[in-house]
Amino acid sequence: MKQLFYAIVFLCTGLMAVWGQKKPIIVDRPISFGPERVSMTQQYMKERYLIDAPSGKISPKMVVLHWTAIPSLEASFNAFDPEHLPAYRPELGRNGLNVSAHFLVDQDGTIYRLMPEDMMARHVIGLNHLAIGIENVGGTADMPLTPLQIKANAELLKYLKKKYPEIKYLIGHHQYTELEGTELWKEIDPGYKTTKTDPGDRFVWLVKRKTRKLRWHPLPKPKQ
Numbered sequence: 104m105k106q107l108f109y110a111i112v113f114l115c116t117g118l119m120a121v122w123g124q125k126k127p128i129i130v131d132r133p134i135s136f137g138p139e140r141v142s143m144t145q146q147y148m149k150e151r152y153l154i155d156a157p158s159g160k161i162s163p164k165m166v167v168l169h170w171t172a173i174p175s176l177e178a179s180f181n182a183f184d185p186e187h188l189p190a191y192r193p194e195l196g197r198n199g200l201n202v203s204a205h206f207l208v209d210q211d212g213t214i215y216r217l218m219p220e221d222m223m224a225r226h227v228i229g230l231n232h233l234a235i236g237i238e239n240v241g242g243t244a245d246m247p248l249t250p251l252q253i254k255a256n257a258e259l260l261k262y263l264k265k266k267y268p269e270i271k272y273l274i275g276h277h278q279y280t281e282l283e284g285t286e287l288w289k290e291i292d293p294g295y296k297t298t299k300t301d302p303g304d305r306f307v308w309l310v311k312r313k314t315r316k317l318r319w320h321p322l323p324k325p326k327q
């Protein structure tokens with residue numbers, strides 16, 4: 104009887120330890136990232152940010168949340184997989200590097216890692232040199248983001264903050280222009296902007312509420 108009691112206590116302690124860690128399950132599903140994409144990444148950082156970064160490495164200080172506005176995991180993955188920017192996106196200009204993000208979260212909360220966390224992904228104008236991108240499948244009227252995605256984003260943020268303590272800021276893509284003129288902003292062309300609405304204030308607020316223990320910093324003010 105006593106042995107059974109100790110066995111139950113041991114089991115409960117073990118389960119609590121596992122729950123307490125809240126380590127998210129991350130599924131690696133790499134997009135194409137051959138030498139040409141690496142070279143385009145380096146070139147992008149050099150041309151747009153005047154940064155010489157060997158292998159396109161970044162030091163993460165911010166996380167930017169997105170939605171794909173594409174209603175399936177496969178189609179979202181297929182948008183980021185090609186190394187070259189598709190011809191239908193001329194607004195993104197001269198450099199042929201395709202857009203991407205470090206993580207893609209499906210509607211059921213499954214987290215996919217698409218590329219190394221410390222390499223630059225092209226997902227937010229002016230801030231790619233320090234920002235990790237999390238894309239969420241959906242965001243259309245027929246397929247809004249889900250509570251499971253909110254939970255997965257929060258768990259992923261806890262994992263990232265632990266791994267990269269220098270991450271201090273969390274924004275939604277729709278907020279990125281608020282950073283223009285601050286010490287974080289590096290884009291050299293003031294005319295290079297696109298209008299963004301993803302993923303909206305409500306989603307960011309819900310994720311922030313679940314991660315308030317991470318003590319996100321207020322955004323810096325533009326330099327005078």
Ligand SMILES: [Zn+2]
Nearest residue numbers: 169170276301
């Ligand atoms: Zn976005």
